[in-house]
Amino acid sequence: MIAGALKGRRLVTPRGATTRPTADQVRIALMDALGPRLPDARVLDLFAGAGGVGLEALSRGAAHATFVERDARAVAALEENIRTLGVESRARVVRGDVGRQLARLEAEGRRFEIAFLDAPYATDAGERALQALGAGELAVPGGLVIAQHLTKRRPAGEYGGLRTFRDRRFGETTLTFFRAEG
Numbered sequence: 548m549i550a551g552a553l554k555g556r557r558l559v560t561p562r563g564a565t566t567r568p569t570a571d572q573v574r575i576a577l578m579d580a581l582g583p584r585l586p587d588a589r590v591l592d593l594f595a596g597a598g599g600v601g602l603e604a605l606s607r608g609a610a611h612a613t614f615v616e617r618d619a620r621a622v623a624a625l626e627e628n629i630r631t632l633g634v635e636s637r638a639r640v641v642r643g644d645v646g647r648q649l650a651r652l653e654a655e656g657r658r659f660e661i662a663f664l665d666a667p668y669a670t671d672a673g674e675r676a677l678q679a680l681g682a683g684e685l686a687v688p689g690g691l692v693i694a695q696h697l698t699k700r701r702p703a704g705e706y707g708g709l710r711t712f713r714d715r716r717f718g719e720t721t722l723t724f725f726r727a728e729g
Contacts (some may be wrong), residue, residue, distance in 0.1 A: 558603030573717050577693060578603055580715070580724070581661060584691065585609050591652075591685065593645050593664040593676055598638075600663050605634050613639045613657065614647045638695040645672060649679045658687050665695040674702065677725070688729035695722055 567692060577600065578585070586608040592601030593615050601612035616622050622642050629638045641648050645666070666673030673694055677686075681691050692709055694702055698721040706713045709725040 570717070570720070573695065573720055573722065574600060574603055575721055576715055576717070577663070578607055580713075580722075581691070582607070583694075584661060588660040588684065589613075589658065591615070591657075591659040591662040593649075593662065593728045594666045594672070595625060595640075596665075598628050600665070601630070601638070602628060602632060602634070604661065605632075605637055609637075609661070611637050611639070613641060613652065613659070615641045615645050615652075617642065618642055623678060645676050646679060649683070649685060653683045653685050654655050657685060658690075659685055660687055660690045662686055662690070662692045663695070664693070668700070677702055677706045677709065680727075681709040681725075683707075684729075686727035688727060690727040692725040693722055694725070694728065697721070 579661060585604055587610045588604070590601055590604045590609045590612040592612055595601060595614035595616040601614050605612050612690050614625055616625060622640060625640055629635055629640070646703045662685065664673055664676050666676060673696060677692070679692060686692055686709070696702060698716055698719050701721065702723055710728060711723055711725050713724040715722045
């Protein structure tokens, strides 16, 4: 963890090339941008990997984080990180395909002030997740959805009720911020 109540704690990451952890520089900039919105927020971390972004949000005051990840090794690392950090009561891990799990979370009536997605760059999974988030009600009105993506593969400016309002570029990686209207 970089800052907050859990500062200085190390996270376990899965072996192999199945996940790509968000670089510290990008995570710091993301958390700094979200700072005032984090206290008591419900956070959705999609394509969560070992959970670095959602766990950092918890460390900085988020009330709860829901992590969605498909890869078994990443889920095992994520669950170990949650146990090691002692945040079990504030975290939920949902294993499976992001598209299917978004539909399930919406059917359960879940709502989030902040959603972050860092989909595999070589797929259109991020695009599909943005479409699902924009078409549904998972993001509360005024909530934020942040997509991490290759700078050269910028997402559309809007997806249903999501409208882009800011980009932060870090070389080949960019964070695009969307606001949920409603």
